[in-house]
Amino acid sequence: MRLAARLLLRLFPPAFRQRHGGELLATIDAESRAPGNQSRTARLRFQSHVVVDLVAAACRSRARQARGAIQQRLGNGPPRLPASAKRTAMDTFANDVRYSLRQLIRRPGFAAIAIFSLGLAIGANSLIYGLLDGLVLRPFPYPDPDRLVAVGVTFPKVSAQTSYIETLSPAEYSDIRTVSSFSHAASFDLGNRNIIGGDAPERVFTALLLDDLFPVIGLAPALGRGFTREELAPGGAPAAIISHRLWQSRFGGDPGILDRPVRISGRAVSIVGVMPPGLIVIGTDLWLPWGGDPLTMPRNVRQFNVLARLAPGATLTQANAELATVARQVEGDHKAQFAEYENWQLTATPWAAALLRDVRPAGFILLGAVGLVLLIACANMTNLFLARSSSRQRELAVRLALGAGRWRLTRVLLTESILLSLLGACLGLFIAWVGLKGASGLIPAQFQSLGLEAAVNVRVLTWSVLLALASGLLVGALPALQAIRTDPHESLRADVRTGGSRAGQRVRQALVVAELALSVVLLVGAGLLLRTFFNVQRVERGFDARGLLTMRLTLPRDRYPGDAAGVFFDRLAERLAGLPGVRSVAAASQFPPGETFSTRFTLEGETPDAKRLPTSLITVATPMYFETLRVPLRAGRWFTATDRLDAPLVAIVNQAFVDRYLRGVNPIGHRLTIGNADRQRPWTTIVGVVANYRNTALTEPVRPALYTPVRQQTEWNQLFVLVRSDVAAASLLPTVRQTVSAIDLEQPVYLARTMDDALAAATFQQRASALLLGIFAAVALVLAAVGTYGVMACVVSMRTQEMGVRLAVGAQPRDVMWLVLKQVLRLVAIGLALGIPIVLAGGSALESLLFGVRAADPLTIGLVSGLLAAVAVIAAWVPAARAARVDPIQALRVE
Amino acid sequence: MLALADGARHGYAIKQEVESRTEGAIALGPGTLYEAIQRLEDGGLIEETPPAADAINGQEAQRRYYRLTPRGWTTLREELRSLGRIVDLARENPRLRKGLA
Numbered sequence: 001m002r003l004a005a006r007l008l009l010r011l012f013p014p015a016f017r018q019r020h021g022g023e024l025l026a027t028i029d030a031e032s033r034a035p036g037n038q039s040r041t042a043r044l045r046f047q048s049h050v051v052v053d054l055v056a057a058a059c060r061s062r063a064r065q066a067r068g069a070i071q072q073r074l075g076n077g078p079p080r081l082p083a084s085a086k087r088t089a090m091d092t093f094a095n096d097v098r099y100s101l102r103q104l105i106r107r108p109g110f111a112a113i114a115i116f117s118l119g120l121a122i123g124a125n126s127l128i129y130g131l132l133d134g135l136v137l138r139p140f141p142y143p144d145p146d147r148l149v150a151v152g153v154t155f156p157k158v159s160a161q162t163s164y165i166e167t168l169s170p171a172e173y174s175d176i177r178t179v180s181s182f183s184h185a186a187s188f189d190l191g192n193r194n195i196i197g198g199d200a201p202e203r204v205f206t207a208l209l210l211d212d213l214f215p216v217i218g219l220a221p222a223l224g225r226g227f228t229r230e231e232l233a234p235g236g237a238p239a240a241i242i243s244h245r246l247w248q249s250r251f252g253g254d255p256g257i258l259d260r261p262v263r264i265s266g267r268a269v270s271i272v273g274v275m276p277p278g279l280i281v282i283g284t285d286l287w288l289p290w291g292g293d294p295l296t297m298p299r300n301v302r303q304f305n306v307l308a309r310l311a312p313g314a315t316l317t318q319a320n321a322e323l324a325t326v327a328r329q330v331e332g333d334h335k336a337q338f339a340e341y342e343n344w345q346l347t348a349t350p351w352a353a354a355l356l357r358d359v360r361p362a363g364f365i366l367l368g369a370v371g372l373v374l375l376i377a378c379a380n381m382t383n384l385f386l387a388r389s390s391s392r393q394r395e396l397a398v399r400l401a402l403g404a405g406r407w408r409l410t411r412v413l414l415t416e417s418i419l420l421s422l423l424g425a426c427l428g429l430f431i432a433w434v435g436l437k438g439a440s441g442l443i444p445a446q447f448q449s450l451g452l453e454a455a456v457n458v459r460v461l462t463w464s465v466l467l468a469l470a471s472g473l474l475v476g477a478l479p480a481l482q483a484i485r486t487d488p489h490e491s492l493r494a495d496v497r498t499g500g501s502r503a504g505q506r507v508r509q510a511l512v513v514a515e516l517a518l519s520v521v522l523l524v525g526a527g528l529l530l531r532t533f534f535n536v537q538r539v540e541r542g543f544d545a546r547g548l549l550t551m552r553l554t555l556p557r558d559r560y561p562g563d564a565a566g567v568f569f570d571r572l573a574e575r576l577a578g579l580p581g582v583r584s585v586a587a588a589s590q591f592p593p594g595e596t597f598s599t600r601f602t603l604e605g606e607t608p609d610a611k612r613l614p615t616s617l618i619t620v621a622t623p624m625y626f627e628t629l630r631v632p633l634r635a636g637r638w639f640t641a642t643d644r645l646d647a648p649l650v651a652i653v654n655q656a657f658v659d660r661y662l663r664g665v666n667p668i669g670h671r672l673t674i675g676n677a678d679r680q681r682p683w684t685t686i687v688g689v690v691a692n693y694r695n696t697a698l699t700e701p702v703r704p705a706l707y708t709p710v711r712q713q714t715e716w717n718q719l720f721v722l723v724r725s726d727v728a729a730a731s732l733l734p735t736v737r738q739t740v741s742a743i744d745l746e747q748p749v750y751l752a753r754t755m756d757d758a759l760a761a762a763t764f765q766q767r768a769s770a771l772l773l774g775i776f777a778a779v780a781l782v783l784a785a786v787g788t789y790g791v792m793a794c795v796v797s798m799r800t801q802e803m804g805v806r807l808a809v810g811a812q813p814r815d816v817m818w819l820v821l822k823q824v825l826r827l828v829a830i831g832l833a834l835g836i837p838i839v840l841a842g843g844s845a846l847e848s849l850l851f852g853v854r855a856a857d858p859l860t861i862g863l864v865s866g867l868l869a870a871v872a873v874i875a876a877w878v879p880a881a882r883a884a885r886v887d888p889i890q891a892l893r894v895e
Numbered sequence: 896m897l898a899l900a901d902g903a904r905h906g907y908a909i910k911q912e913v914e915s916r917t918e919g920a921i922a923l924g925p926g927t928l929y930e931a932i933q934r935l936e937d938g939g940l941i942e943e944t945p946p947a948a949d950a951i952n953g954q955e956a957q958r959r960y961y962r963l964t965p966r967g968w969t970t971l972r973e974e975l976r977s978l979g980r981i982v983d984l985a986r987e988n989p990r991l992r993k994g995l996a
Contacts, residue, residue: 005925008926012926016929016930016933019933020906020929020932020933023905023906023907023929023958023959024906024925024926024928024929026907026958027906027907027910027925027928027929028925030907031925049922049924050924050925050926052924053924053925053926053927054924054925054926055926056924056926056927057924057926057927057929057930058926058930060930061930061933064934064937
């Protein structure tokens with residue numbers, strides 16, 4: 001106690017502390033030794049009294065000090081009237097607050113329950129809002145982030161999807177630049193570069209700029225300068241700008257960095273600027289001019305991102321209208337040569353929304369879910385308040401009789417509920433703070449690498465306070481209304497028992513029904529997400545993830561020309577396969593479940609389809625690729641060591657490819673050309689068919705896929721290495737690194753992780769949303785159970801006499817109990833009747849998150865109904881049993 | 896202030912006095928108590944005074960003693976007078992007389 005008091009003493013102004021601190025503590029000591037404060041409950045009551053008293057007094061003391069300071073600054077203001085002569089609105093308010101505080105101290109249990117349950121609900125809201133704020137709403141530190149847009153593209157002939165990352169060519173970018181709704185636009189390619197200029201080579205995520213990106217995002221380097229026009233032009237002096245993060249980690253924050261020579265992917269480069277801390281563009285750490293001449297790039301080599309800033313006064317709609325005009329213009333000019341331009345669309349979307357569109361629905365659904373939890377908590381609190389205000393009816397009636405205005409009374413009651421919810425918000429903010437600190441587990445790995453983070457900030461604070469005020473009003477409204485309607489005459493005369501009137505009972509039962517209905521919504525949502533999670537876990541993947549270690553290597557073109565990269569990977573695979581415990585090793589340009597590289601192709605004997613251009617995933621792989629993933633062969637043969645540049649070109653396809661494009665044809669021996677049909681390309685022969693595996697995502701259907709041998713190409717110098725072993729996959733990494741540096745000392749191994757981790761990251765969203773919604777649903781269920789208990793306890797105490805009479809005239813205790821339980825089941829039934837239609841109507845919002853289960857899933861709804869009924873019956877069991885134990889004589893005597 | 900009308904007291908004694916006079920109905924919290932003392936002192940209504948001679952020894956001597964200032968006396972009398980007038984007024988109302996007698 002003494003320690004707590006000492007801490008609380010810090011709240012007082014220092015002068016006060018100095019003068020009265022010692023005596024104050026001595027007084028508390030003396031008090032706590034008083035004989036009346038020895039029992040446990042008395043001690044608890046005394047301690048809570050002291051805490052609240054100290055806080056309140058400290059507030060008053062601080063306020064007085066502040067007032068004094070202001071007066072001093074204003075000079076000799078008007079002379080102060082005695083307090084009683086001038087009663088301002090502020091004084092009344094202060095009075096209300098004081099009164100409410102006293103009320104709360106008098107019932108510490110009630111206050112604790114209220115603060116705790118509201119705090120929990122508000123905390124959950126603040127937590128989810130904080131996550132949403134950090135990851136979805138305002139993820140970037142740019143000025144005016146809403147006016148920064150990404151330009152995405154849709155080619156309906158290829159796919160209905162709009163993509164925003166690496167989808168446009170330099171020629172298309174210069175078409176987009178004509179849009180006058182954009183004040184700045186920039187285009188960049190993403191890649192990785194080796195940076196040398198420290199102890200070990202390192203891969204750095206890099207943006208290669210066609211144009212100056214920094215005016216578009218609205219940030220300037222914190223150190224040095226941005227790129228000059230000359231540096232950005234083709235063949236300009238080699239210059240680089242680095243991130244604050246890279247500057248700190250690699251160069252120790254050396255302020256002389258601007259003069260230091262650095263080698264980037266084999267070239268001497270001077271660093272001209274360091275950006276301020278924080279995320280700049282999708283986690284890139286290095287910015288380089290693209291360097292080539294964009295005009296020499298063909299229109300259909302699309303690997304650039306386009307970002308633009310809306311011009312002052314321009315709207316997104318205007319920009320999109322202009323982009324549509326540009327698209328039609330380009331379609332008219334180039335459709336003859338590039339068939340994909342037919343009906344193509346350019347779309348500008350705020351950058352955050354474009355980048356994070358996958359998590360947005362989940363985020364908003366979770367926010368809705370915690371909103372429901374808060375509503376349930378509010379309903380619960382309203383019930384508590386109603387129960388209490390009916391026992392306070394006498395006090396209120398006396399106040400009314402003495403001439404208190406009804407408005408004044410309302411204010412007193414509302415002040416109390418708002419005060420409680422604000423105290424709850426303090427607890428809630430603490431919960432959110434702790435939660436967001438430990439939220440790294442809640443942030444998907446792919447976002448962590450983007451540098452996104454969530455924290456309690458001004459917006460989260462504002463949100464919590466607004467929620468607290470709203471729930472305070474909501475909680476206080478009904479009791480206040482009831483108080484206003486109180487007829488002092490009636491209340492004072494009537495013998496007011498706890499429990500209130502029949503009408504009051506009906507209101508309280510309606511509240512419980514609302515709680516039950518909202519719980520149904522949350523429980524069904526959680527149930528569906530849980531089933532989705534299990535479905536995703538159980539999904540037939542088609543490949544074996546256990547014991548697989550994956551990593552990436554990128555060989556510089558200048559040192560590995562032609563097929564030298566293929567030779568390197570072949571050699572590496574051979575050496576790694578010789579390590580103890582290693583079963584098999586493969587290298588490939590991509591691996592499941594996140595495959596993205598795709599290509600056009602033309603089957604022999606077919607002219608390009610007028611409506612859709614055939615596309616397929618394309619993976620270059622070493623012969624052991626399928627064996628390492630344990631994907632079975634369906635027909636034909638694997639790649640062999642003889643499939644080299646000097647042999648005929650071969651390919652393997654998956655079953656989905658055969659089903660889509662070669663239905664009814666023997667695929668083995670069929671020929672095709674890979675790539676755009678704009679020029680003559682060599683024939684490739686299909687030599688094998690492999691079984692399907694989930695290639696793009698665990699929850700997506702299998703896409704057609706083509707595989708070609710690593711040794712029959714010269715384009716890919718950046719491959720993943722997959723190692724299957726009997727030992728713990730992670731423990732293998734150091735040996736693998738040694739093996740790599742034994743072949744080439746300068747090659748960093750990066751993106752190393754086990755396949756299990758990759759899968760966990762891929763199922764992150766399902767796991768996190770099922771977990772969070774599950775927690776919220778559990779909280780909702782507990783709150784609803786507490787509410788049910790409270791109301792039924794009240795009902796039973798009101799009907800005690802009736803029960804007594806029933807028992808006296810021969811009813812069995814069992815019958816009486818059933819009477820109570822029947823009433824609960826009726827409430828549950830109404831709750832279900834209200835909740836299930838909400839679930840069915842709102843299910844479509846959830847649909848995008850579900851996998852292998854429909855929103856209107858009868859099994860989930862059935863289980864939830866059963867669960868809710870069971871919980872409600874358990875909650876009502878104690879009151880029901882009490883009703884059954886009523887002593888008829890006792891009950892009748894009360895009358 | 897009424898508790899100081901009998902003579903100088905220290906903070907804890909004021910609290911005990913108030914509690915015994917109101918039969919425990921008004922329990923001053925420690926924060927409230929010293930905040931009020933500070934306020935009265937700032938307002939020039941009470942002042943610190945050396946402890947009474949019989950309390951020179953022991954723990955009691957370490958506490959600060961307070962007494963009413965002349966201005967404090969005036970204010971207290973005025974307050975009591977005006978409160979008394981309100982009670983008198985209330986007594987004249989026949990419907991209220993019963994409870995106040």
